[in-house]
Amino acid sequence: KDDARCIQCHQQYASDESQAAHSHHQPGSEGSRCMNCHMPRINEGLQDVVRTHTIFSPTNADMIHANQPNACNQCHTDKSIDWTIGYLEKWFDSKFDDMKLQNEYTNRTQSAALGWLQSENHSVRLVAADALLRTKSEWDKDTTIQDALINALDDPYLLNRQFARRGFEGMLGVPLQDHGYRFYMTPKERKKPMAELREALRAAFENKESE
Numbered sequence: 001k002d003d004a005r006c007i008q009c010h011q012q013y014a015s016d017e018s019q020a021a022h023s024h025h026q027p028g029s030e031g032s033r034c035m036n037c038h039m040p041r042i043n044e045g046l047q048d049v050v051r052t053h054t055i056f057s058p059t060n061a062d063m064i065h066a067n068q069p070n071a072c073n074q075c076h077t078d079k080s081i082d083w084t085i086g087y088l089e090k091w092f093d094s095k096f097d098d099m100k101l102q103n104e105y106t107n108r109t110q111s112a113a114l115g116w117l118q119s120e121n122h123s124v125r126l127v128a129a130d131a132l133l134r135t136k137s138e139w140d141k142d143t144t145i146q147d148a149l150i151n152a153l154d155d156p157y158l159l160n161r162q163f164a165r166r167g168f169e170g171m172l173g174v175p176l177q178d179h180g181y182r183f184y185m186t187p188k189e190r191k192k193p194m195a196e197l198r199e200a201l202r203a204a205f206e207n208k209e210s211e
Contacts, residue, residue: 117152
């Protein structure tokens with residue numbers, strides 16, 4: 001229904017062939033959905049991370065240069081920003097300023113979502129955790145991302161901890177409260193539950209990988 005509403009005005013993308021040529025993804029796949037590229041989930045909503053109401057292009061240079069969550073790496077959470085830039089340049093002839101990229105990305109070959117998860121901006125960390133927990137299996141063998149995600153439960157920003165708790169329980173089925181964890185705890189109160197959770201969640205990740 002969502003795609004059909006877009007195509008009401010953008011009739012040039014009505015056929016499967018034209019959609020595939022435009023999105024470079026298979027028709028019907030998540031990568032071909034209009035909103036996943038043009039209205040990604042980057043806004044804090046009521047108890048959820050929701051889609052932006054701004055319609056923009058995933059090739060937006062300001063967004064890429066600023067190391068802000070982009071549509072491509074919200075799905076391809078295991079891929080680097082250089083991987084993304086390579087395809088944007090190849091598919092859409094996009095141009096990016098290498099100096100600006102060097103200034104904003106400390107490691108352009110690691111997972112871009114991992115970089116967002118370590119951002120000083122709490123809103124960027126929130127979107128990163130949501131994207132990683134929502135995509136689940138795209139990165140599940142990367143222990144660096146696993147550990148960084150677990151750290152989201154100890155984020156200094158309360159809302160980030162609340163969203164991370166819900167994401168972990170939904171993805172791994174581990175009731176965090178069974179380990180004494182509450183997202184509204186103080187750093188001192190969280191210390192013991194976090195130590196237990198690090199072990200429990202790492203074990204849950206290992207079990208998930210062996211399934």
